[in-house]
Amino acid sequence: MMEKMIIGRYVPAESLIHRMDPRSKLIIIFLFVCIIFLANNMLTYVLIGIYTFLMLGLSRIPFRFLYAGLKPVLWLVLFTLLLQVFFTKDGSLLYELGPIKIYEEGVRQGIFISMRFFFLILMTSLLTLTTTPIEITDGLETLLNPLKKVRFPVHEMALMMSISLRFIPTLMQETDKIMKAQIARGVEFSSGPVKERIKAVIPLLIPLFVSSFKRAEELAIAMEARGYRGGEGRTKYRLLRWKLADTMQLLILAILTILLILLRS
């Protein structure tokens, strides 16, 4: 049912991007989200586009798969585009049909905003597609470590995150199984009147809650039984390694930033 969803999924492969340190990937994504706002004309957007597709190419994720997985999100992008095109009333009038008026600025804004949106989605998907959940959490925990000084519960946050990420596939499997069991008992999840379909969620959600609570309890007991006492003095099995490629990637991003600043209008 949710087989084509790719948001938040990891695709194992051998690639430059897969081998990068999760810390550098996180930093790059964070900076990317900031510098994308520097772009304000066609040239700068094209530049960002080239960068994004370069990274996608390096990751060796098949385009066909990306396209299938992101199709629902593309509708959202299209929707943003249309919203801008129809509701911005700036610049010269381009086209008029009855009550519909399309302005130059609307088209411009629409294209830019949806491009920005699209590139952001691509880059953030790239992070989760090429980095295991454990790596992401480890990276975040290390990056946020300084915050411990101000009593921010970094370790607990990271643990919460890794547990949730760990259980997403389990929860998906469980959802699929219970959905099938209820479909076999005559529930219609994907057709019929809307009211019926909303009602159909109850036989799915209740068993899911029940099993999630049960699982949480079992996990807590298992952790306690193995002597878990929080992050104090805990060492790591997987060590993060900053490599030359990571520095290079940051350098490339720096060059992109400089170009954007020079070329923006």
Place this chain on the structure above:
Amino acid sequence: MDISLQNIEYRYQAKTPFERLAIKDVSIDIPTGTYMALIGHTGSGKSTVLQHLNALLLPTEGTVVIGNHEVKAKQKNKNLRQIRQKVGIVFQFPEHQLFEETVEKDIIFGPMNFGVSEAAAKERARLALKQVGLAEEILEKSPFDLSGGQMRRVAIAGVLAMEPECLVLDEPTAGLDPRGRKEIMDMFYSLHKERNLSTILVTHSMEDAARYADQIVIMQEGHVVKQGTPVEIFSSVSELVDMGLDVPEVVRFQRSLEEKLGIKLGATYLSIEELSSAVAELLRGAPV
């Protein structure tokens, strides 16, 4: 209701990097009233095959014929609901599907979805509860206050109350105590006989396969590798062992007896009674 799988193939998550061929070129015929056991190593595709029997999975290649419905690969298939009404499926750990406030409401959920009136559904619930060996008092309880074994029985009652023409069972007794196991398996068997139900059972217990089934199908790595009556299947012990499967204890006993005494009994016996009378026969006739 005859069921027939014709050269079906199923790929999970087709057209993604996670694509996985689970079954390939599987053809099985299940005439009305057959009790068929599906055995095979873990991951051999048994559950995948089962889910085609009531159109929960649609084949990526091939055709599934269920009664007078036909489900073809790569086609818009309609009327799947009618198929699901006729084919009841008991999943592994079916107690996970319970959700209502009371046992009664949970059991009548299926029948009422298929348009049975509330009164009639309640009547069916009472009957189904008796079939699975639970007392009527339980009807008003919350299913979540029951023991694991009782929950399992309630979930099974929920499927029986739909009064399917074909029962599909995916390891229905996994994790139960030996007595509960036997009770439930015997119950399915008597239902099968009484109502002339077609029954398809996935099991890891060779004893159950030998005792109840008319036909056994062995699956390996997504293919059907062997099909036959229990006697045919369990006659070639070494072949089964090569496939990583077990044979019933009775057969193992017969084989080692034959080896020790250097004799050969006429046939393969699947129950203790048959084997012991055959051995007695042999001893009586043997020269002293």
